[in-house]
Amino acid sequence: MGILEWIQNIDAQILLFIQQYIRQDMMNWFWKGITFLGDGGWFWIVLGVVLLIPKKTRKSGFTALLALIIGSVITNLVLKTAVARIRPYDAVEGLVPLVKKLGDYSFPSGHTCASFSCAVVYYKMYPDIKGKGAMVLAVLIALSRLYVGVHYSTDVLGGAIVGWLSAILALKISVFTEKKKAAV
Structure with missing residues (x-):
């Protein structure tokens, strides 16, 4: 068994474990609601526009x-x-998603990327409770993707990394444009 197959197997076992031992009918509404906040990045877009x-x-x-x-x-x-x-849900036998099946590929998680790209910016710019709250929400959205069965753990990790790096790049661009504006 190669390394990629080993990772795929671990990823599948994590999702089946969540489905069998962590999912609870009384909690499904909560995790579906959290995952909804990440749909299409709408929550983060609205927050950004309001700001x-x-x-x-x-x-x-x-x-x-x-x-x-x-x-x-x-x-x-x-x-x-x-x-x-x-x-x-198309590759792991017995895995049942809690939300509608999606038509795109799995890696990396777009919900997680969007959440971390914005949350990291807010955390860097507001290191108080607002920034920490954004980070908590980003983590919850990432975990929700596992709970509802639409992403592997490595998809979520990949999305968090891409989101974090995107935030760092955007922060550097923001500082650069501020310096350019101040120089004019």
């Missing part, structure tokens, strides 16, 4: 939206197509 309105939060809104765009392009236009990993 564009007041002048004092405009920079954080712009930077988070930029990070979201960078992460979305890398995830959805490059990596998902290049890796072409089949969704777990």
Whole structure:
């Protein structure tokens, strides 16, 4: 067994463990709601747009939206197509998703990427309770993708890494544009 097959096997076992031992009917609504917050990045887009309105939060809104765009392009236009990993519910026997089956590939998790790209920006710009709250929500959205059975753990890890790197790039671009604007 090669390393990729070994990782695939561990990923499958994690999802089956979650389905068998962690999923509870009374908690399904909670995790479906959390995963809904990440659908299409809508929550993060709305938050970013709202932050564009007041002048004092405009920079954080712009930077988070930029990070979201960078992460979305890398995830959805490059990596998902290049890796072409089949969704777990189509590959793992006995796995039942709690949400509608999706039509795209699995790696990396777009929900997780979008969440971490914005949350890391907010955490860097607001290291108080607001930034920490954004990070907690990003982690919950990432975990929800495992709970509802639509991503492997490595998909979520990959999405978090791409999101984090997208945030770092967006923050650097934001600092660069601020310096350029100040120099003019």
